[in-house]
Amino acid sequence: MTARTSAESTRDIPEATVARLPVYLRALTTLSESGTITCSSEDLAQAAGVNSAKLRKDLSYLGSYGTRGVGYDVDYLRYQIAREIGVTQDWPVVIVGIGNLGHALANYSGFRSRGFRVVALLDADPTRHDEVVAGIDVRPFDDLEQIVRENGVAIGVIATPAIAAQDVADRMVACGISSILNFAATVLSVPAGVDVRKVDLSIELQILAYHEQRKAQVEPA
Amino acid sequence: MTARTSAESTRDIPEATVARLPVYLRALTTLSESGTITCSSEDLAQAAGVNSAKLRKDLSYLGSYGTRGVGYDVDYLRYQIAREIGVTQDWPVVIVGIGNLGHALANYSGFRSRGFRVVALLDADPTRHDEVVAGIDVRPFDDLEQIVRENGVAIGVIATPAIAAQDVADRMVACGISSILNFAATVLSVPAGVDVRKVDLSIELQILAYHEQRKAQVEPA
DNA sequence: CTCGTTTTGTTCTCGCGTTCACAAACTCCT
């Protein structure tokens, strides 16, 4: 095994692991705030809601940041994960669609505290353009390109009605945005190289309903 | 292979498939509204953003609802999937935590249109109790048990700050709620038999940030 | 009625992710 630079060490982290790293990061932050200096994989696994073997394997993809017989230094590990995910740097974000959900997103403190800075709120509806949400004034959707260019925005959030989402996505991609978080209830088609993650509130409820129905079937009270 | 009753046919649907059924359901609804009578697995797969082999395999778990050489009857398949998921029936839901996100959820039309009926909005903060959101008045959190009992609520939504979420979950479980959709940024621990699904906005952004960082590393402009 | 065309339902194979189990490594106590 050859020595690797830190740039090379960021290779080949499985997708399933990437999805859990933010959970570990939050658990570590909680531990750190409660004054914990070191923790075992068992402790952290419990805080993150996974089993310890999976946690250790996940962390092993980042490198060997633990000490056998001791555990992990909470702050050190936290920094390493944050660096790996990329939340040590500042990510400018635009939110398009300032309805109920857009409001909630704009006000969500969890973004800013993790390195995401909402640089603009955009809406196609001119009657919203005099509004100020979370200290940011709502601007016309047509300002998208200028804002993206001036702020170096790489991540866009779509909180529009489903009917408008594909158009918004197309415009975002045309401006150079390469990661999209989509809250609209529709399937987006984007060119290769653009990442889309979908959050669909009603789908989550439907999955719960399915299981709920199963439970009722098995044991009819 | 013996003949199976419709109750028995609902066995053993893989979790990955369950998660996609709502997507197919929405795609079918869109097709139906555009006047389409029948569609091939290829058509539906494209509308749902998956490949056709996976779609056919998913549908095969429900039964044989297609016709070889022809395709699927849109409305018939839509009904079968809806029945399988359980959205042909009415699901009473309570939402706890009427902050920005709670407001957005209460107003979200996608719930009602898929069989989910918000029967109550609850908040621990007394200053919110005179508010009316989406035509429903906000009630004290302590009314939870009564509301759950009177309406037969099985599904609860948590939209509180992280610090309150575990308490809310405990109370929900104590009342008999057995499925929880959690928007709070924390890991909930619940007894076996209770389903929890987590939606975490900042985690989704962090996953995007990770990939975005990778792209920037590979091709530094 | 028969043959070609279309499309489903299913089998098979492969790769990823999870979990177990254990060797390696570190600390602490005597």
Add this chain to the structure above:
DNA sequence: AGGAGTTTGTGAACGCGAGAACAAAACGAG
């Protein structure tokens, strides 16, 4: 210094899901 106890990091086995490929079934033309 040495041994007992603890905890990490990882090799190996296992199970699930994705995708390719094909047989079975339905339709239509002649």
